[in-house]
Amino acid sequence: MTAQIDKATKLPKSIKVIWRIKELIGLGITLIIAGVLEFIHFMTSGTASLWWQRSALILALLGVVVTIFTLILIEYRWNFWTYYIDDRQVELHNGYFFRKQIVIPIARVQNVTLKQGPILRWKALQKVIIVTAAGSDVIDGLQTAQADNLKVLIMTLAREAKNDI
Amino acid sequence: MISKPKHQHPLALIFALYEWGKVVTVPVIIVVAVSVRSLLITVLAALGLVLVTLIAGLIDYLMFSYQLTEDEIVIREGVFVKKVNHIPYDRIQNVVANQWFFLKPFHVESIEIETAGHADGPEVQLSAVPEQFKQTLAQLRQAAPTPAPDPTLAPTEAATTTAAEPLSEPKAKPEATYQITWHELLKFAFxxxxxxxxxxxxxxxxxxxxxxxxxxxxxxLANSVAGLGLFVLISIILGVLILFYLGSAAILIARFYHFKVVRTADQFNLSSGLFKTRTTTIAMDRIQAVVIKQPLLRRLLKIATVKLVVISNSKKDSSDKDVIVMPVMMTTNLAQFMADFFPTVPAQPEMDYATAARTYFYDLRNAGLIFLVIAAGLGFGLYRWPIWLSLAVLLVALIWLVPAYLKARRSSVFVLNETYAYLSNNQFFTKNRYFVPKNKIQSLERQESIWLQPKGFAHLSLCCRSGEGARILKVKYLPAKAIDTVVAWYKC
Known part of the structure; x- marks a missing residue:
């Protein structure tokens, strides 16, 4: 497995910005929920009201701690998120503490979907979703040209290795 | 062989009327319940609804036609909304024929045709067509231009695909047959x-x-039971259980009555049933995996069930949609059965490799931690009733720790030959042994953690198709060496 990691390609560096933004958006949503809980505390009274405040506090604290951790770990996440393609299969590797290696033979690929939201478009990245007959796997983001090439490559190879469903 | 659009056999009317009958039952009941005052109105309304059923059924029957063309089957139906359904022969996954006992004298049967589509049920449902229909369909399917053979197919499978092309060859010659005996049927049901x-x-x-x-x-329930003694109560509960047991056994006997499986060069034909004879045809190359299942009781009696994992649009739960090819068989005869019916699947090695002590450790540790949490919770809630507490803890231990032990003991994965891999795992108390061809594994996932890696252990998931979704065959905490062999096999 280590041998392949050497050959494997990392995602573009700008994906780290995307991940960070996503984490912050997640934190923002958590804080809004905490704010709503705090508002309920503000509007009500009694012992139950105190619990609303406590849960708001716990939620906000948890959100901040988890986000700080994931933000610190994003460098690692990028370092250990790699993909590798040859004429037989697509391989995705990710994770440091929990390592995952996914092998998808190109002959089993049904279609490739490219997806781009506003944040990805801002960084000129595209999400690549590789779909098989039994599920799909995602490459979080590649540069637009790179993603297009990948799609063409996979689909050309897939046509060569045509399979029956 | 190509037919014009045809109506079904008039007996199809029975099924159409039955369907409409179900639809109007509720209105009939409402009408009867509401207009109790005037008998005349009740009778008229009920008669009107019966008439509606008859007319609707008749129209349904008249507007439905089927046609077999050179390369597809065409179904036309509908009065206001016309529906025309085209199903190319090479997209057909399974063909199921159901013959109710009252259809038998007329040599008519119902046909369900399934594709890999995500419909709510079979794509085509013909309620009454002549018995020859299936034969004709089979011939047409063989004659239909098949897509270019898959270069990734194993040599043996590719050989059968190409061999199927010359039509003149008699294809339906049975190569292996099995018929269930009464003894086996009873064993299966009970x-x-x-x-x-x-x-x-x-x-x-x-x-x-x-x-x-x-x-x-x-x-x-409480009122009617209150007067009874404990002994009577227990007898009633036992009685209900036994009734259920006998009932389900009777249903199974009716369903698997005269179970017969025939393998020809390229397909399986399964038939069984007392009141409704069900015949299933499955093409060899549509089979995603073969699985040998042994629930606890059958494991103790040394008998096993063999099933096929297939693609279908059955809505049933994960393992219920697997097709049974061998309801019950002594484990000693299994090797022979596999050799006869799955000649391409290599014989299973005598013994699975011995489970590593660490595998037991990991599985029992994980289950043990959860068990401790549950036990602590139970202790917190039930500490005043020590007898109930110990019973509850015992029960939780039984359903948490025993399966964990079995999981460690039964998990294994290895390569059988170029085409097939073998994976065994545990599902609650049931042992599953899968034989999976490489080209039916859609993707593979290998997992390990920074803590498992130095110990040389990892997890493996094989992602296959089953029913209308995916089935993930998973083994956890196996030696990384064993798993890497499979990964390397899958990659080349």
Whole structure:
């Protein structure tokens, strides 16, 4: 497995910005929920009201701690998120503490979907979703040209290795 | 061989009327219930609805036609909304024929055709067509231009695909046949854990009822039981259980009555049933995996069930949609059966490799931690009733720790030959042994953690198709060496 990691390609560096933004958006949503809980505390009274405040506090604290951790770990996440393609299969590797290696033979690929939201478009990245007959796997983001090439490559190879469903 | 659009056999009317009958039953009941005052109106309304059923059924029958063309089957139906369904022969996954006993004298049967589409049921449902229909369909399917053979197919499978092309060759020659005996059928029916799921289904229905209804039922039960002694109560519970057990056994006997499986060069034909004879045809190359299943009781009796994992649009739960090819067989005869019916699948090695002590450690540790949490919770809630507490803890231990032990003991994965891999795992108390061809594994996932890696252990998931979705065959905490062999096999 280590041998392949050497050959494997990392995602573009700008994906780290995307991940960070996503984490912050997640934190923002958590804080809004905490704010709503705090508002309920503000509007009500009694012992139950105190619990609303406590849960708001716990939620906000948890959100901040988890986000700080994931933000610190994003460098690692990028370092250990790699993909590798040859004429037989697509391989995705990710994770440091929990390592995952996914092998998808190109002959089993049904279609490739490219997806781009506003944040990805801002960084000129595209999400690549590789779909098989039994599920799909995602490459979080590649540069637009790179993603297009990948799609063409996979689909050309897939046509060569045509399979029956 | 190409036919014009045809109506079904007039007996199809029975099924159409039955379907419409179901639709109008509720209105009929409402009409009868509401207009109790005037007998005349009640009778007229009921008659009107019966008439509606008759006319609607007749129209349904008349507007439905089927046609077999050179490369597809065409179904036309509908009065206001016309529906034309085209199903190319090479997209057909399974063909199922059902013959109710009252259809038999007319040599007519019902046909269901399934594709890999995500429909709510079979793509094509013909309720009454002549028995020859299936034969004709099979011939047309063979004659239909097949897509270019898959270069990734194993040599043996590619050989059968190409061999199928010359039509003149007699293809339907049976190469292996098996017919269930009474003894085996009884063994199958009485060792089935199906009655438990029947009980669970009833409990689930009870759980879904509103609180009010639940209370009422409970009160009625409690009142009628209150006068009885403990002994009588236990006898009643036992009686109900036995009734369920016998009932489910009877259903299984009716379903698998005269079970017969025939393998020809490229397909399986399965047939069984007492009141309704069900014949299933499955092409060899549509089979995603072969699985040998042994629930606890059957494991103790040294008998096993062989099933096929297939693509279908069955809505049933994960393993129920697997097709049974061998209801029950002594494990000693399994090797012979596999050799006869799955000649391309290599014989299973005598012994699975011995489980590493660490595998036991990991599985029992994980289950043990959860067990401790649950036990602590139970202790917190039940500490005043030590007898109930110990019973509850014992029960939780039984359903948590024993499966964990079995999981460690039964998990294994290895390569059998170029085409096939073998994976065994545990599902609650059931042992599953899968034989999976490489080209049916859609993707593979290998997992390890920074803590497992130095010890040389990892997890493996094989992602296959089953029913209308995916089935993930997973083994955890196996030596990384064993798993890497499979990964390397899959990659080349």
């Amino acid at each position: 060792t089935s854990p199906a009655f438990l799921s029947g009980l669970l289904a009833i409990l689930a229905v009870y759980g879904k009822m509103g609180n009010k209804v639940q209370e009422q039922i409970f009160d009625v």
